[in-house]
Structure formats: C-alpha cells, structure tokens
Amino acid sequence: MSAAAGRSRFVARALRQRGMLVWSGIVLLIALASVCAPLLTDFDPNVGVFGDSMAAPSAEHWLGADRYGRDVLTRVLYGGQVALLAAVEAVAIALALGVPLGLVAGYVSGWFDKIVMRVVDGVMSVPFLVLAIAVIAAIGPGLANAMAVVGVVYAMSVLRLVRGEVLSAKEELYVDGLKVSGVSGPKILFGHILRNIAPPVIVQATLMFATAIVAEATLSYLGLGVPQPTASWGSMLSDAQHTIRENFFFVIPPGVAIFLTVLGVNQIGEGLRDLFSREIAVGRLGLNVVHPAPRGQGEPVVEPGEPDRPVALEVEGLSVSFPHQDAGRVTVVRDVSLRLHRGEVLCLVGESGSGKSVTAMSMLGLVSHPGTVTAASIRIGDDEISGLDFAGMRSIRGNRVGVVFQDPLGSLNPTFTVGNQMREAITAHRDVSRAEADRIAVELFERVGIPRAAERLADYPFQFSGGMAQRVMIAMALSCDPDVLVADEPTTALDVTVQQQVLDLLVSLRDERGMAVLLITHDLGVVAEVADSVAVMYAGQLVETGPVSEVFTRPRHPYTQGLLDSVPRNELATGPLASIPGVVPQPADWPDGCHFADRCPFAVDACGGEPVPLVLLPDRTRGVRCVRSGELDLPGLGDHGPGTEPVREHADSHVEAGRP
Amino acid sequence: MHTVVRRLLAAVPLVLVVVSATFFLSLASNVDPAEIILGGNATQEQVDALRTDLGLDRPAFEQYWSWLSGLFQGDLGQSLYTRAEVTDLFTGALPVTLSLAVGGLLIGVILGVGMGVLAATTAGSRTDRGIIMVSTAGQAAPSFFVGMLVIYVFALQLGWFPATGYTSLAESPGGWLRSLVLPSFALGLGVAAALSRQARSSMVIALQRDYTRTALSKGLSRRRVVLKHAARNAASPVVTSVSFQVAQLLGGAIVIERLFALPGLGSLTIDAVLRYDPYIIQAVVLFAVVVVVVVNLLVDLSYTWLNPKVRTA
Numbered sequence: 001m002s003a004a005a006g007r008s009r010f011v012a013r014a015l016r017q018r019g020m021l022v023w024s025g026i027v028l029l030i031a032l033a034s035v036c037a038p039l040l041t042d043f044d045p046n047v048g049v050f051g052d053s054m055a056a057p058s059a060e061h062w063l064g065a066d067r068y069g070r071d072v073l074t075r076v077l078y079g080g081q082v083a084l085l086a087a088v089e090a091v092a093i094a095l096a097l098g099v100p101l102g103l104v105a106g107y108v109s110g111w112f113d114k115i116v117m118r119v120v121d122g123v124m125s126v127p128f129l130v131l132a133i134a135v136i137a138a139i140g141p142g143l144a145n146a147m148a149v150v151g152v153v154y155a156m157s158v159l160r161l162v163r164g165e166v167l168s169a170k171e172e173l174y175v176d177g178l179k180v181s182g183v184s185g186p187k188i189l190f191g192h193i194l195r196n197i198a199p200p201v202i203v204q205a206t207l208m209f210a211t212a213i214v215a216e217a218t219l220s221y222l223g224l225g226v227p228q229p230t231a232s233w234g235s236m237l238s239d240a241q242h243t244i245r246e247n248f249f250f251v252i253p254p255g256v257a258i259f260l261t262v263l264g265v266n267q268i269g270e271g272l273r274d275l276f277s278r279e280i281a282v283g284r285l286g287l288n289v290v291h292p293a294p295r296g297q298g299e300p301v302v303e304p305g306e307p308d309r310p311v312a313l314e315v316e317g318l319s320v321s322f323p324h325q326d327a328g329r330v331t332v333v334r335d336v337s338l339r340l341h342r343g344e345v346l347c348l349v350g351e352s353g354s355g356k357s358v359t360a361m362s363m364l365g366l367v368s369h370p371g372t373v374t375a376a377s378i379r380i381g382d383d384e385i386s387g388l389d390f391a392g393m394r395s396i397r398g399n400r401v402g403v404v405f406q407d408p409l410g411s412l413n414p415t416f417t418v419g420n421q422m423r424e425a426i427t428a429h430r431d432v433s434r435a436e437a438d439r440i441a442v443e444l445f446e447r448v449g450i451p452r453a454a455e456r457l458a459d460y461p462f463q464f465s466g467g468m469a470q471r472v473m474i475a476m477a478l479s480c481d482p483d484v485l486v487a488d489e490p491t492t493a494l495d496v497t498v499q500q501q502v503l504d505l506l507v508s509l510r511d512e513r514g515m516a517v518l519l520i521t522h523d524l525g526v527v528a529e530v531a532d533s534v535a536v537m538y539a540g541q542l543v544e545t546g547p548v549s550e551v552f553t554r555p556r557h558p559y560t561q562g563l564l565d566s567v568p569r570n571e572l573a574t575g576p577l578a579s580i581p582g583v584v585p586q587p588a589d590w591p592d593g594c595h596f597a598d599r600c601p602f603a604v605d606a607c608g609g610e611p612v613p614l615v616l617l618p619d620r621t622r623g624v625r626c627v628r629s630g631e632l633d634l635p636g637l638g639d640h641g642p643g644t645e646p647v648r649e650h651a652d653s654h655v656e657a658g659r660p
Numbered sequence: 661m662h663t664v665v666r667r668l669l670a671a672v673p674l675v676l677v678v679v680s681a682t683f684f685l686s687l688a689s690n691v692d693p694a695e696i697i698l699g700g701n702a703t704q705e706q707v708d709a710l711r712t713d714l715g716l717d718r719p720a721f722e723q724y725w726s727w728l729s730g731l732f733q734g735d736l737g738q739s740l741y742t743r744a745e746v747t748d749l750f751t752g753a754l755p756v757t758l759s760l761a762v763g764g765l766l767i768g769v770i771l772g773v774g775m776g777v778l779a780a781t782t783a784g785s786r787t788d789r790g791i792i793m794v795s796t797a798g799q800a801a802p803s804f805f806v807g808m809l810v811i812y813v814f815a816l817q818l819g820w821f822p823a824t825g826y827t828s829l830a831e832s833p834g835g836w837l838r839s840l841v842l843p844s845f846a847l848g849l850g851v852a853a854a855l856s857r858q859a860r861s862s863m864v865i866a867l868q869r870d871y872t873r874t875a876l877s878k879g880l881s882r883r884r885v886v887l888k889h890a891a892r893n894a895a896s897p898v899v900t901s902v903s904f905q906v907a908q909l910l911g912g913a914i915v916i917e918r919l920f921a922l923p924g925l926g927s928l929t930i931d932a933v934l935r936y937d938p939y940i941i942q943a944v945v946l947f948a949v950v951v952v953v954v955v956n957l958l959v960d961l962s963y964t965w966l967n968p969k970v971r972t973a
Contacts (some may be wrong), residue, residue, distance in 0.1 A: 011854040029773075121674065122674060122677055122678050122681075123948050125678060125952045125953065125956075126673060126678060126945060126949055126952070127907040127908065127910040127911040127948050127952065128907070128908075128911055129910075129911025129912070129914055129915075129946045130911055130914070130929075130944060130945060131912060131945075132707060133914070133933050133941070133944075134682050134685070134686075134941050134942075134944075134945050136933060137686065137689075137932070137933040137936060137938070137941050138685045138686050138688065138691070138868055139689065140689075140691060141933075175900065184671065206923065210800070214802050217802055218802060218804070218915055221804055221915065221918075222914070222915065222918060222930055222934065223930075223934065234802075237802075237804060237808065240808070241804075241808060241919065242809060244811065244816070245810065245816065248812045248816070251805070251808045251809070253811070254764060255801075255802075255805040255808070255809075258800075258801075258802055258805060259797075259800050259802075259805065261800050262799075262800040262801075262802075263796065263797060263800035266800055267796070268794060270796070284880060285782070285867065285885075285886065286783045286876045286882050286885060366873055366876060366877060369784075390882065393879075394879045394880070394881065396877065396879070397876065397877050397878060397879035398877060398878035398879035398880075399879050400876075403874075403877040405870060405873070405874060407870060410870040410871065411868070411870040411871055411874045412871060412874065413871040413872070413874070413875065413889050413892070413893070414871070414893070414967075414968070414969070415892040415893055415966065415967065415968060416888075416889075416892070417968075424878070424880065424884070425878045425879075428878055428879050428880055429879060440807075460968045460969070462968075462969055473874075476874075477880065495928075553694075
C-alpha cells in the first residue's frame with residue numbers, strides 16, 4: 001500500500017457518492033419517461049395492430065411488437081407508470097401505518113406495545129407472497145388491492161424499525177433531559193426522536209420502494225395484479241414467456257426495465273446508507289507484510305543489556321505509516337531499533353498514542369490494514385523475519401514468538417472452550433496427539449496457576465475472571481516454548497490486586513525458561529519492578545533507551561524525567577503530583593524537529609529545526625534523542641532521597657497523568 | 661428435547677390465530693364460489709342448492725368449527741370444485757415444492773455464504789467490489805426474469821436441462837435432478853444475493869475482533885482463522901437471515917413453479933386463487949406458518965449451539 005492506494009480509497013468513496021447521483025438520474029429519467037408516456041408515443045399500449053404481430057425492432061417499433069401487435073416500447077413506458085404508482089402506494093401505506101404505530105408502541109410501551117408486537121409477529125410469520133395471495137383471494141385481484149396488502153406487510157417492518165429506534169433513543173439522556181425541563185410528551189416524541197430516526201427510516205423506505213416494484217411485477221406476472229390487457233412489466237414478462245420459443249427478445253425490455261429501476265433505487269438506498277456509515281477494508285487477511293527498508297542507514301541500535309548473552313530479538317529501522325485524509329500519509333512509528341537478549345525484560349513505555357503497541361504488532365505482521373510497515377531488519381535469534389509471507393510468518397507466530405494481549409476476555413474466542421484454543425495453539429506447531437496436547441495444556445495451566453486445570457479446559461472464556469483469563473492467554477502464548485514473549489499491556493485491563501500476581505508470573509516464567517520478554521506498558525511502576533532495560537517512546541520515536549537502573553536514576557531526556565516526575569511516590573513531601581502539560585499531538589501534527597518540544601520546559605530554538613537523531617552515549621548502553629542532552633542535568637528517582645521507588649499500590653495512576 | 665416440545669406448543673396459538681384470521685377473511689369475502697362454479701347462467705335456485713351442498717349456507721361459526729375440528733383430525737377439507745381432498749392434493753404437490761425449496765436454499769446458502777466470506781476476507785479489494793456488484797444485481801433481478809434467462813440459455817440454446825416440467829424422484833433420479841437445476845438456481849439467486857451481504861458484513865466485523873488477532877498470533881492458518889474462529893462468531897446473524905429467506909423462498913417457489921410448470925404447492929395455490937377455492941388457500945397458509953414457526957425454532961436452537969453463553973446459562 002502506498003500513498004496512491006490511500007488516495008484511491010478516498011476516490012472510491014467519492015465515486016460511490018457520485019454513483020448515487022448517476023443512479024438518481026437514471027431513476028428520475030425512467031420515472032419521467034413513464035409519466036410522459038402519452039407525449040412520447042402515439043401507440044395505444046393495450047390495443048395492437050394485428051399485422052404487426054411479433055414484429056422485430058424497426059424504425060416504427062423500436063423494440064418490436066408483441067404477439068398481439070402492441071408496441072413493446074409503449075408498453076414498457078406505460079408499464080413504468082403502473083410500477084411507480086404501485087410502489088408509491090405500498091410505501092405510502094407502509095409509512096403512514098408503520099411510523100405512527102411504531103412511535104407510539106415504542107414510546108408508551110406496556111400492553112399496547114405487547115399487542116402491536118404480537119400482531120407484527122403474526123403478520124410476519126406468513127411469507128409475504130402467501131399472505132398477499134390469501135388476501136387477494138378473498139378481496140379479489142386488482143393492483144390497488146394487491147399493493148395495499150404489500151403496504152401493510154411492509155408497515156410491519158417499518159413499525160419494528162421505528163419502535164426499536166424509539167426504544168434506543170429513549171435510553172439516550174437527552175430525552176430525559178427534555179422531560180425534566182418540562183417539554184410535553186408528544187412534543188418530545190415528534191420533534192426530537194423523529195429527527196433521530198429519520199435516516200434509517202428513509203433508507204428503509206427507499207429499499208422498500210425497490211422491493212415493491214418487484215412485488216408489483218410478481219403479482220402481475222401471476223395474474224393477480226393488473227388485469228389483462230393493461231401493460232405492466234410483470235404481465236409483459238408473462239406474455240413474453242408464452243412466445244419465448246419463437247422470439248426470446250421480448251423477455252428483455254420489461255426484464256431490463258425492472259432490473260434497472262430496482263437496481264437504481266437500491267443504489268440510491270445504499271448511497272444514503274453509506275452517508276451515515278463508514279467504509280471498511282481489511283486488506284490481505286492476517287498479514288501486513290514487513291517491507292524491506294535500506295539497511296545501515298537507520299539510527300544506531302542501542303545495546304542496553306548484557307552483550308555476552310545471545311540476542312533474542314533485534315529490530316532495525318522499523319517504521320509504520322498510515323494513509324491520512326489530509327496529510328496523504330502519516331508515519332506513526334519512525335525508525336525504531338531495539339535489541340533484546342535472552343532472559344531479559346525490555347519495557348517499551350510511553351503514553352497512549354506513542355506508537356508502542358503498533359511497534360510490537362507490526363513486527364509480527366499484525367498491524368491493522370491499511371498500515372504500511374517497513375524495516376531494515378527484524379531478527380528472532382539468527383533468523384530474519386521481515387519480508388516473510390503468511391506461511392513463513394506462521395512458523396514464527398505462536399512458535400518462536402508468543403503474544404499476550406491487553407484484554408484477555410476479548411482476545412479469547414468466546415465460542416470455543418479454552419481447552420480447544422489451547423490445543424490448537426499446541427498442535428499448530430507441534431506434531432502431537434490430541435491426548436498429548438491436552439496433557440501439555442494441563443501442565444501449562446498448572447504452571448500459570450489455574451486451579452483445577454484439567455476441569456477448566458472444558459470451560460468457555462466467559463467463565464473465567466479477568467486475571468484467570470489472562471493466565472490462560474499466557475499459558476497459550478507459552479505453549480510452544482517461544483524465544484520471545486510479547487506482552488502488550490498485559491495487566492492494564494485487570495484489577496489492581498491481580499496485576500501484581502500476573503507480573504510476578506511473567507518474571508518467574510522468564511527466570512525459569514530464559515526467554516526474552518518485550519513488555520509494553522504505560523505504567524512506570526511496572527517498568528521499575530520487572531524491567532532490565534527500558535525504551536521510552538514518544539510520538540512514534542524512541543526518545544531514550546538504556547538499562548532501567550540508569551535511565552530511572554539519571555534520565556537524559558526531559559520527557560523521561562517528566563514521566564518519572566508524574567509517578568506517585570511513597571513519600572509525603574513532594575506536594576501536588578507533577579504532570580507533563582499538554583497531550584501527545586496527533587501523528588499528522590508531528591513536527592520535523594523534536595516531537596516533544598512544545599511540551600518541554602527546556603525547549604530552545606534549536607529543538608524546532610532539523611530532525612533530532614538518537615545519540616549513543618559513549619558506553620553504547622544508552623541512547624537519547626535530545627539536542628540538549630549534553631548540557632541538561634535532569635533529576636532522576638535517586639535525587640529525591642531514599643525510599644523513592646515508584647510504588648505498586650499506585651499502579652493505577654498511569655503515565656497519562658499529563659491529562660487533566 | 662422438552663424445550664423443543666415446549667416451544668412448539670407455545671407456537672400453537674400463533675398458528676391458530678393466523679389460520680383462523682385467514683378463514684374469517686375468506687368468509688367475509690364477497691366472492692361466492694357457488695356462483696363461480698355454476699357460471700353466469702345459473703338460476704338463483706341452482707346456486708342456493710349448490711351452496712347448501714357445499715355447506716356454504718351454514719352459519720360462519722359452524723363452518724369454522726367443522727373446519728377446525730377437521731384440522732385436528734388431519735382433514736384439511738375439500739376443493740369446492742373438484743371435490744378432491746385437500747390432504748391428497750397436498751401429498752401430491754408437497755414433494756415438488758420441498759425439492760424446489762431445498763434446492764433453492766442449498767444454492768442460496770452455498771453461493772451466498774461463500775461469496776460473503778470471500779468478500780469479507782478481501783474487503784476493499786477488487787474481488788470484494790465485484791462480489792458486492794454481483795449481489796446487488798442479483799437482488800435487483802426478479803426471480804422469474806432470471807428464470808427466463810436461464811431457460812433461454814441452458815434449456816433452449818444449450819439444451820442441457822429441460823425448459824419446463826417435473827420428473828419425480830421415483831420415476832428417474834437423474835431426471836428429477838435435471839428438472840430441478842434451473843428452477844433452483846432461479847429461486848436461489850436472490851437468496852444468495854441477500855445472504856452474501858449479510859455474511860460479508862458479519863464476517864468483516866468478526867475478522868476485526870481481538871480473538872481473530874489472537875488466532876493469527878498463534879500461527880494458525882488463514883483457513884482456520886476464517887472458517888473456525890471468525891465464522892463461528894459471525895454465524896448467528898447469517899442464520900437469522902437464512903430463516904427470513906426460507907419464508908421468502910416459500911413465496912418465491914409459487915412464482916418459480918408457475919414459470920417452470922412444476923406441479924407443486926405454488927401451482928395449486930395460483931389455481932385456487934384464480935377460481936377461489938378457500939380450503940386450499942387456508943391449507944397453504946397453514947403450511948407456510950408452520951414452516952416459518954419450525955424454522956424460527958431451529959434458528960433459536962442454533963443460537964444455543966453457536967453461543968455457549970446461552971447454552972450454559
């Protein structure tokens with residue numbers, strides 16, 4: 001995907017709306033031609049010339065003449081009158097009956113609502129055509145009768161729609177507010193609610209108009225609508241069927257007339273609906289491939305861990321961009337490089353919107369469409385994984401990299417047992433029997449601290465508490481003994497009391513298995529507790545990385561220092577909680593120079609010009625992106641005296657302290 | 661199992677109300693079958709005699725009661741014209757209509773869900789737009805127009821299938837299948853169009869959920885992610901939509917039977933309407949309501965199967 005693709009999506013949407021205009025024009029033209037039929041043609045639609053029977057299209061009869069010698073074009077035009085009139089009748093009856101009854105039923109509820117809905121259920125339980133036929137049998141054929149029946153049936157679905165909308169509109173606060181402020185009941189009903197329910201009703205009415213045209217044609221085709229010899233598109237098709245073996249052509253004009261009109265009206269309805277909703281595109285399902293970027297041109301890779309341990313994960317020059325309406329394309333993650341050794345915990349920390357989750361997801365090709373990911377290199381151990389196709393990535397996902405997500409209950413499939421989901425995670429990468437997979441699953445459940453492990457395999461996710469569900473996720477992520485565990489805000493959605501247990505579990509698993517953990521969090525308390533090294537992200541860039549002990553005691557970037565300042569501490573004398581003024585700007589508004597400059601208390605003119613590079617400190621274990629990092633002397637946690645470790649009891653006060 | 665029985669019993673009042681309403685509607689009709697049967701030249705005495713003979717001169721409630729008590733004994737009454745038992749007429753016509761409806765449903769579900777899933781997994785692409793276009797067109801084309809087109813192409817031009825007529829299964833299984841292909845297609849296309857839109861939209865939603873991302877993060881194949889994880893969650897609205905379509909199919913079958921000259925319930929119904937034969941029409945309404953009730957019940961049961969939360973609650 002490129003900037004061009006982003007534009008084409010926008011253009012496609014605009015085109016759709018233009019398509020609606022075109023279709024409106026076509027429908028209008030058909031309607032106009034039908035209404036003006038007497039002016040457009042001199043033939044009588046119902047009386048033919050015997051000698052013209054089955055005449056082929058000619059200058060006189062543009063679309064030929066049928067077996068009774070009647071001009072087909074004339075009959076199509078007059079048939080349009082019948083179709084439009086019938087559709088107007090049905091839709092008018094449906095609205096006149098459905099809207100008021102739906103409004104009242106929804107508004108007063110109670111016994112009236114109950115009775116009305118029973119009637120609706122009764123009418124809707126009979127297939128519409130069968131009902132129409134039964135009623136026509138009793139009251140006699142004829143178009144007006146037929147379409148009245150159609151209108152009543154449609155009224156039921158309008159009623160249902162309006163009632164539903166009123167019920168949900170009633171829930172909304174403003175109706176309560178109006179009641180309190182003394183506006184009378186009916187006024188609320190017809191003023192405010194009506195305005196709210198208008199869009200879905202208009203869309204519904206348009207689509208009903210289209211089906212009413214088909215209904216008229218169907219009934220007339222069956223001989224239950226207009227009486228012969230009146231021209232209707234349906235009765236013309238019935239006539240054409242009689243002569244289909246002699247001349248197939250006569251099927252085409254009425255068929256196409258119905259098709260075009262119905263398609264046109266439908267398109268108008270769809271266009272109207274589109275005006276109220278958003279277009280969805282998922283792209284190539286399941287893989288947003290990492291495109292290659294030139295190597296060696298990116299920023300230096302900082303080595304915060306112990307260099308003698310083997311590298312588990314290395315990322316070089318990872319960038320992610322998304323198409324944007326005005327800016328063409330915005331980069332939400334820019335040139336991120338990370339190195340993580342076996343047995344280490346690296347925390348990627350930053351406010352919401354800093355790009356930390358996108359960074360992690362993009363490595364595995366899981367960034368949402370239409371994002372574009374590029375990287376010079378992404379390595380798991382010695383294996384390059386950037387550029388892998390779906391099959392290649394499959395052997396990495398769940399096998400060498402396990403992922404734990406933020407919301408465990410949403411991340412587990414609600415319709416399958418956890419045992420089923422565990423088993424497939426195991427068998428996806430290991431050639432084991434079902435029984436063996438179950439045994440492994442029980443073992444993992446026991447390891448992550450799920451009581452009654454064997455029984456619980458048969459349970460569904462909703463039968464687990466949030467904390468237990470997260471243990472299931474962790475067990476699942478561990479099922480193939482991965483080299484790297486990516487944990488994306490694994491404790492954020494959990495109760496504070498459970499957060500600690502889950503963190504302890506992650507650390508003990510790391511100790512036991514020697515895997516590397518990439519932990520994404522916005523909680524500095526979590527970082528202080530479990531991380532070996534930390535990478536601070538701000539507005540799509542790494543701003544500071546290094547060993548956690550050093551970064552926390554001697555921050556080199558004003559943003560890091562601001563974050564540390566905003567963490568509540570276990571002391572009384574710090575006064576009001578400090579916070580960073582302002583919020584993370586939107587990606588389209590990120591400046592060329594330092595992204596943090598407009599919130600930074602130390603900003604100078606030099607911060608605003610050129611992009612600021614990430615600079616390695618001499619020992620190569622730390623990197624910082626700040627033009628003034630050499631001259632600033634920023635206080636860290638140690639400078640506040642002893643006992644200033646961030647305290648877990650306050651773990652729910654997040655980095656987002658910058659927000660009011 | 662007893663949920664099924666309870667639900668079926670709960671539906672009995674609805675069925676009774678609908679068929680009773682139909683019955684009284686036909687009684688209130690100003691059409692006199694006796695006059696129609698005897699034609700315009702009959703004397704009033706002849707008409708009255710026939711009315712007595714047919715039992716039409718009895719009080720409304722008595723007619724209703726005898727019809728209703730017959731209903732509970734499996735007696736649906738007689739045709740006023742041929743004096744044939746409606747039950748017998750039904751027995752003859754039902755296999756035709758069922759074959760056609762099942763055929764249409766199969767084509768509709770397979771084609772519709774297939775296209776919908778394909779469109780969803782490629783949402784925004786050319787394939788997706790193409791499928792949307794086909795289903796929009798499919799919804800706009802009336803089944804009898806599509807039917808005439810396929811008759812022309814596949815029967816009259818290519819000669820692959822018979823243009824009209826029905827061969828029973830007992831007579832020739834191959835002929836039975838051949839006589840059903842075109843009608844089923846004409847009937848199923850509209851169903852497929854409607855279902856593909858529903859399948860696409862609920863599938864697109866399921867594919868954007870967190871559990872789909874989890875399934876991908878486990879290294880599962882696309883097929884498994886789509887057909888297992890997303891499909892199970894996307895199924896409920898599609899199943900609901902299928903149940904609506906079954907009701908549509910019963911109506912659509914009437915038209916298609918007429919077009920293809922199939923001797924099913926539809927042809928029976930049209931003839932009955934045109935000459936006014938009330939017991940046949942009531943039997944058709946009864947049949948339709950029962951089918952809808954049973955289908956709705958099956959749909960509700962499928963929810964319990966598809967949604968474990970309902971099952972274990």
